[in-house]
Each structure stands twice: as C-alpha cells, then as structure tokens.
Amino acid sequence: MAVMADTDERQVVPHRRSRWSRTDTLRGWAFLAPALALVVVFFIVPVGLVVYMSATDWTLFGGFTAMNFPQNFVDIASDPMFAKSLEFTLKYTVLTTVILMPLAFFLALLVQEARQWNKFLRTAILLPSALGIASSSLLFYALYSPQVGPLNPILDSLGLMDAQQTILGTADGALWATVVLVVWRFTGYFMLLTLIGVQAIPGDIYEAANLDGAGRLRKLRSITLPMLKPTIAMTMILSVTGSLLAFDQFFILTKGGPNNETLTTVLLIYKYAFETKKDLGMAAALSVVVLLALVIINVLQLRALGVGRSEEK
Amino acid sequence: MANLLTKRVVYYLLTALIAITFILPLAWAVVNSIAPNSATSQSDGYGLGNYGALAVYGEGLTTYLSNSVILTFVAVAACLIAATMAGYAIARFTFAGKGLMFVLVLSILMVPYAALLIPLVVWMSELGLDNTLVGVGFVLALFQLPFGTFVMRNAFESIPSELEEAAKLDGCGTFATFMRVMVPSVKAPMVTVGLFVFLNAWNDFMVPLYLLGPQNAPLPLAMVNMRQQVMGVIDYGLTTAGVVVLAIPAVILFLALQKYYIKGLISGAVKG
Numbered sequence: 307m308a309v310m311a312d313t314d315e316r317q318v319v320p321h322r323r324s325r326w327s328r329t330d331t332l333r334g335w336a337f338l339a340p341a342l343a344l345v346v347v348f349f350i351v352p353v354g355l356v357v358y359m360s361a362t363d364w365t366l367f368g369g370f371t372a373m374n375f376p377q378n379f380v381d382i383a384s385d386p387m388f389a390k391s392l393e394f395t396l397k398y399t400v401l402t403t404v405i406l407m408p409l410a411f412f413l414a415l416l417v418q419e420a421r422q423w424n425k426f427l428r429t430a431i432l433l434p435s436a437l438g439i440a441s442s443s444l445l446f447y448a449l450y451s452p453q454v455g456p457l458n459p460i461l462d463s464l465g466l467m468d469a470q471q472t473i474l475g476t477a478d479g480a481l482w483a484t485v486v487l488v489v490w491r492f493t494g495y496f497m498l499l500t501l502i503g504v505q506a507i508p509g510d511i512y513e514a515a516n517l518d519g520a521g522r523l524r525k526l527r528s529i530t531l532p533m534l535k536p537t538i539a540m541t542m543i544l545s546v547t548g549s550l551l552a553f554d555q556f557f558i559l560t561k562g563g564p565n566n567e568t569l570t571t572v573l574l575i576y577k578y579a580f581e582t583k584k585d586l587g588m589a590a591a592l593s594v595v596v597l598l599a600l601v602i603i604n605v606l607q608l609r610a611l612g613v614g615r616s617e618e619k
Numbered sequence: 620m621a622n623l624l625t626k627r628v629v630y631y632l633l634t635a636l637i638a639i640t641f642i643l644p645l646a647w648a649v650v651n652s653i654a655p656n657s658a659t660s661q662s663d664g665y666g667l668g669n670y671g672a673l674a675v676y677g678e679g680l681t682t683y684l685s686n687s688v689i690l691t692f693v694a695v696a697a698c699l700i701a702a703t704m705a706g707y708a709i710a711r712f713t714f715a716g717k718g719l720m721f722v723l724v725l726s727i728l729m730v731p732y733a734a735l736l737i738p739l740v741v742w743m744s745e746l747g748l749d750n751t752l753v754g755v756g757f758v759l760a761l762f763q764l765p766f767g768t769f770v771m772r773n774a775f776e777s778i779p780s781e782l783e784e785a786a787k788l789d790g791c792g793t794f795a796t797f798m799r800v801m802v803p804s805v806k807a808p809m810v811t812v813g814l815f816v817f818l819n820a821w822n823d824f825m826v827p828l829y830l831l832g833p834q835n836a837p838l839p840l841a842m843v844n845m846r847q848q849v850m851g852v853i854d855y856g857l858t859t860a861g862v863v864v865l866a867i868p869a870v871i872l873f874l875a876l877q878k879y880y881i882k883g884l885i886s887g888a889v890k891g
Contacts, residue, residue: 337705338717340697345724351738353730356735416634431638433645434645435873436874437870439824440823440824440842441839445648451853454654454855456647502881579737593733593734
C-alpha cells in the first residue's frame with residue numbers, strides 16, 4: 307500500500323494551444339497500451355467476473371448452472387464457519403499488530419545511529435524479508451516438527467507443553483507458532499519503514515531539545531512519537547491489511563487446524579472452492595465480502611492518513 | 620566511565636542476541652538440510668543427500684527451478700515494460716483519460732488478490748492461459764504494476780525535459796528518444812522495481828496454488844505439494860533443502876541490491 311494520490315499535470319508545455327494535443331493523446335495511449343492490457347485482462351474482467359459469479363450457482367467441475375442471487379450471501383451470513391474464521395482472523399490480526407509494531411519500533415530506535423555494527427544488525431534483521439512467506443512457513447514447519455525441530459523438545463522439557471502434544475497440535479500452540487513465524491519474517495520490513503520515518507525527523511529539533519535539557523524519554527515522547535505519526539499509521543495499515551488476508555502461513559503450517567481453530571477467512575475461500583464444497587459461486591461470494599471489507603478499510607485508513615485531502619509536496 | 624562501559628557491554632550483548640535470533644532459523648535450515656537425519660539420505664554423516672533426493676523428486680528439481688525462473692522472468696519483464704512505458708506516458712504527456720488510468724492502476728492496491736483468484740481460475744481457462752507459466756507471470760506482474768508505475772512516473776518526472784528536447788533536435792522520434800535517452804536515465808529506479816517484482820514472483824505461493832498444476836509448479840508450490848504427497852512420513856530434510864535452494868537466489872540478490880530495496884520502501888511502501 308502506497309501513500310500516493312497526486313495526479314498533477316505539471317508538464318504542460320507553454321507554447322501548446324489546446325490542453326490536449328492530438329499527437330500527445332496518441333503517444334500517451336500508445337505508451338499506456340501494455341499497462342492497459344494487463345489491467346483490463348487481469349484486473350477489470352476478474353473483478354467483474356467475481357461479482358457475477360457470486361450471484362450464481364457455479365460448481366468447480368460443472369461450471370455455471372443457474373443464477374441464484376442473494377442465496378450465496380445469505381448462506382455465508384448464516385455460516386458458522388464464516389463467523390469462526392472471521393473471529394480468528396481478527397484475533398490473529400490484533401495479536402500480530404500488537405507484537406510486531408512495538409518490536410519494530412524498539413529495534414528501529416536501537417539501530418538508528420549510523421555505525422558499522424548497526425548496519426550489520428539492520429541487515430541481519432531484514433534478511434528474512436528476502437524469503438517468501440511460503441518458504442518461511444516451510445522452514446518453521448520443520449523447526450516446529452517433533453522429529454527434527456529443536457523447539458518441541460525444549461518446550462516439552464520446560465513443561466510449557468503437554469508431552470503428548472506437538473506445537474502445531476493445539477489451537478493456542480498453532481496460533482502462537484504462526485505469530486512467531488510472521489514476526490520473524492516481517493519485523494525487519496517494519497523496522498526499516500520506521501527507521502526511514504525516524505531519519506526524516508530534522509536533527510535540529512533534537513538539538514534544541516538538548517539545549518532545553520530534555521532527557522531521552524522526554525525526547526521520545528515529545529518529538530519522536532508525534533513526528534512519527536504518519537509512519538506509525540502507515541505501518542499499522544500494512545500490518546492490519548496484511549494480517550486480515552493471511553493465507554500462506556496457515557495453509558502451510560496448520561491447514562486451518564486443529565479442528566478449524568486457525569481457519570482464516572481467505573483460507574476459507576480456498577476450502578469452499580476446492581475442498582469442502584467445491585463451490586466456486588460460494589467462494590466467489592466470500593471473495594466479494596473480503597474484497598468489499600478491504601476496500602472499505604483501505605478507504606477509511608487512507609482518509610485517516612489524510613491522503614487525497616491535500617498534497618504536501 | 621564504568622557506567623559507560625556497562626552500557627556498551629549491554630548494548631553489544633543485546634544486539635548480538637537479536638541478530639542471532641533473526642539469522643538462526645536460516646542457519647538451522649542450512650545445517651538440517653545437510654544433516655544425516657532424513658529418511659532419504661542413507662549415509663550416517665553430513666552430506667548433500669537431501670539435495671540429491673530433491674533433484675530427483677517428482678518432476679525433478681530442474682523442472683521446478685526452471686518453472687520458477689520462467690514465471691519470475693515473465694513477471695519481471697511484463698511489469699517493467701508496462702510500468703516504465705506507463706510511467707513515461709503519465710509523467711510526460713498531457714491527454715484525456717490519463718488521470719483516470721493512473722487512478723485505475725493505483726486502485727489495484729485496494730483489491731486483495733486473494734479475492735481475484737476464484738474468477739481467474741475460470742477466466743484463465745477461457746483465455747487458454749490456465750496452467751501456463753506465462754499467464755501466471757502476467758497475473759503476478761499486474762499486482763506489482765501500481766508500485767512500478769508510481770516509481771517510474773516519479774523517476775521520469777525528476778528528469779529535466781531538456782534531455783528529450785536535445786534528442787528531438789538530433790532527430791530522434793518519440794520511441795527512439797524513450798529507448799535511447801529516457802530509459803538509460805532511469806536504470807536505478809528500474810532496478811528497484813525489478814527487485815520487488817523478482818522477490819514477489821520468486822516467492823509467490825498462493826497464485827500458483829490456484830492456477831498451476833503439479834507439473835508446472837514453481838519451487839515454493841512444489842515444496843508444499845511434495846510435503847503433502849509423502850503420506851504419513853514428512854521428509855524434513857527434503858523440505859529444508861528446498862527452502863535453502865529457494866532462499867539462495869533471493870538472499871544473494873537482496874544483499875547485493877539492499878540499497879534499491881530501501882529506495883523502494885521510501886518510494887511508497889509496498890504490499891507486504
């Protein structure tokens with residue numbers, strides 16, 4: 307998600323008579339053609355199609371069978387699995403955001419000075435960002451395994467786990483195991499975003515505060531935190547929207563188990579389409595629900611951030 | 620003095636511990652992938668047995684790797700071409716529909732791709748692109764298009780227009796000016812965009828899961844498939860070897876191009 311909204315037209319060449327010249331239009335669209343093709347074929351058509359499919363009976367192997375407008379949505383609204391997945395997704399989102407953001411903030415402050423050792427540290431913390439969520443999940447799946455993973459015996463001997471259980475075998479274990487994986491994978495990314503914000507704060511503000519005899523905590527509370535508000539808002543948006551759409555990590559680590567205790571809403575789309583119901587119409591309806599929810603959340607958050615109100619350049 | 624020294628020691632101990640925590644899982648993957656604990660490696664000592672087993676698993680490692688390479692190449696090429704050209708049009712020409720097109724491209728950011736995969740399952744087969752690496756590469760390119768277009772537009776806007784005017788005086792046409800003068804001056808932002816598309820496409824799992832069968836699986840999907848196919852006994856040696864193979868190109872490129880990664884984050888954070 308980017309913070310961007312300006313479409314200013316500053317490049318108007320003064321000698322031009324009309325606002326839009328014919329050759330500019332032709333050239334402009336010629337240069338836009340590849341992007342336009344991608345957008346029409348792989349974005350506009352699918353968005354239209356998902357809305358259409360959500361109003362139909364469309365089975366995985368039989369294709370379109372009949373229109374049945376509100377039925378898919380009615381089914382979803384009364385579906386206990388949907389309610390359960392929604393509750394879990396929200397819980398997971400709150401948990402990751404609450405852990406990830408303060409941790410990334412703390413680390414950003416810890417490594418903000420430009421010394422050699424800090425550069426190494428930043429790289430070390432950032433390194434997991436190069437890995438995909440899928441490979442990270444596979445890696446942690448092995449780490450959590452009772453056969454080769456070092457964590458299972460440790461937790462066992464500390465008495466933190468029932469000897470009969472595995473880490474991913476209990477609802478709480480699976481949730482926390484996933485949170486740990488996600489924190490490992492994303493902390494560096496959020497730390498760097500915070501760091502970029504911290505470094506944009508003009509140094510003379512701190513110097514003035516030093517002259518006034520402000521202590522470290524005071525400077526954090528009165529300068530750093532308020533000046534970082536836009537950065538904090540942006541990282542929060544990223545964390546919230548990212549977590550609401552969680553899929554790979556749960557597909558790979560838990561498959562939604564045990565007992566559908568870690569079923570996220572996006573994982574439910576996959577299950578409806580290919581596993582439990584083999585019903586693409588129902589999966590499309592659930593996709594529309596997710597899509598609308600995310601668009602609304604994005605718009606609200608962009609508004610809260612002040613994007614689109616006025617452009618400060 | 621003593622106080623300062625204690626502070627120093629605490630700082631280095633704490634930060635070293637943090638660094639180790641983040642590196643340890645990757646280091647463990649490397650060690651486990653060569654450890655003699657796997658069901659497939661027959662020998663008792665450390666060795667490359669898991670990698671040997673991975674090479675011959677299913678369609679073979681080379682098939683999955685080349686699937687990953689083709690998919691990533693298509694995504695990077697398609698996104699770079701579309702984003703660079705669109706960024707240029709938006710930065711340099713004034714015409715009806717330009718603003719609308721820019722908003723349309725940016726609106727892709729609003730829509731989670733998880734919601735578009737169900738219609739894509741149907742639509743790709745209508746296009747004859749189902750189960751093709753090129754088709755899935757285009758899908759992956761689309762989702763990086765907003766970031767790419769945004770970065771490229773900013774890059775072109777920061778280039779003085781005298782450069783183009785000089786090329787025009789020398790007799791260059793619009794497209795020649797673009798290729799010979801403009802593109803070479805935005806190489807660095809193109810590397811930034813290319814790196815982000817690469818990391819996303821190389822690592823993507825969800826899009827291939829919906830749209831590609833086992834034969835055309837890129838490595839991340841193949842790793843998950845093989846874990847499920849080895850019924851009952853999960854071969855963790857094979858899994859960690861696969862993770863290492865996947866991580867190597869991404870980590871090398873990431874370390875080499877860190878500067879561009881940070882530039883990308885500054886240009887407007889990217890979807891995580």
